[in-house]
Amino acid sequence: MLAWKGSGEEPALTDANPNHEPQTDDASTSARIGEQDLARVLTGDLPCARCQYNLRGLSILHVCGECGLPVKATLLAVIDPRADELREIEHPTIMQVGLLAWAVCAFIASILLWLIRLPELFDRFNIAFQTPSWFKIFAVVCIALSGLGASVLIRPHAGISRRDAWRAVFGVACYTPLAVCVWVIADQIDAGRLTVYLNSNDADPARSALRLVCGLAIIGIALSLRPNALRIAVRSVLVRTGRVDRQPMTALAAAAGLAMFGDVLHLVSPYAPNAVGDLLHVGGVVAIAAGSVLLTMGLFGMMMDVWRLRPLIAAPGIGLVDIFEPDETDT
Numbered sequence: 001m002l003a004w005k006g007s008g009e010e011p012a013l014t015d016a017n018p019n020h021e022p023q024t025d026d027a028s029t030s031a032r033i034g035e036q037d038l039a040r041v042l043t044g045d046l047p048c049a050r051c052q053y054n055l056r057g058l059s060i061l062h063v064c065g066e067c068g069l070p071v072k073a074t075l076l077a078v079i080d081p082r083a084d085e086l087r088e089i090e091h092p093t094i095m096q097v098g099l100l101a102w103a104v105c106a107f108i109a110s111i112l113l114w115l116i117r118l119p120e121l122f123d124r125f126n127i128a129f130q131t132p133s134w135f136k137i138f139a140v141v142c143i144a145l146s147g148l149g150a151s152v153l154i155r156p157h158a159g160i161s162r163r164d165a166w167r168a169v170f171g172v173a174c175y176t177p178l179a180v181c182v183w184v185i186a187d188q189i190d191a192g193r194l195t196v197y198l199n200s201n202d203a204d205p206a207r208s209a210l211r212l213v214c215g216l217a218i219i220g221i222a223l224s225l226r227p228n229a230l231r232i233a234v235r236s237v238l239v240r241t242g243r244v245d246r247q248p249m250t251a252l253a254a255a256a257g258l259a260m261f262g263d264v265l266h267l268v269s270p271y272a273p274n275a276v277g278d279l280l281h282v283g284g285v286v287a288i289a290a291g292s293v294l295l296t297m298g299l300f301g302m303m304m305d306v307w308r309l310r311p312l313i314a315a316p317g318i319g320l321v322d323i324f325e326p327d328e329t330d331t
């Protein structure tokens, strides 16, 4: 989730502020007339929501010259002081550790599952290769730790609706069938078998069925954790004028869906005539491999995004009270 697409979309207005240089993100100023309209200069006094620096003369595309808070954040604090993006994260350290555990452990688990299947690939090239048997234990432990970390997404800050909180609870719960099925496949079904994909004789309906459960669980995790994960990601728009790509978690679900399509092909291939059955089997292996590669890439991207998001979680809150009681000291 949460990839930033560069920040070149914010044009700089060099003539807008004669007094100081604003910290604008670099700008491909190339004609974006629509955004230029947005870049109206602030003509009245507007104290920065964090540091009270006067933002007069800046445009909404700029950031505060003192503390770097985007002008957008101050405007949002004025317009919608209860916005999610302004909510303070009550336990930033727990949130950081939880999100990192969630993303890093998921990625490590996916790598371990690749390594566990590696001997089958190496065997085709007559290379003897053994994966240590503790890899499967480590993989299941990583899945469990990822689920434990994901639990910080149930209530990342105050103001989360019951519906979104329960949705995240469901997402975390989906880790249980995932861990159980991965364990049963690795420890029971694949035990002592070198090849599980090589030819259609290897096809095991029980294995395909368990893999389908894994796929459903991954889809459940990705789509159920997505709303609250986006709440954290959206803060980046304000805290560092980035753009949030909202697709990555949906892409994870789609990758799992592609792999599941391969498992369905494997389930139906025994019922097809020989030649067609072999074709379905090969198609299934291709779909499973492609889905798994996309899933691993998606998990890697998610891990990098969480790493980049880390400082934003610890970013100081915005002083809302000061905006709404500006004259208190004068009276």
Ligand SMILES: [Zn+2]
Binding pocket: 048, 049, 050, 051, 052, 053, 064, 065, 066, 067, 068, 069
């Ligand atoms: Zn400021």
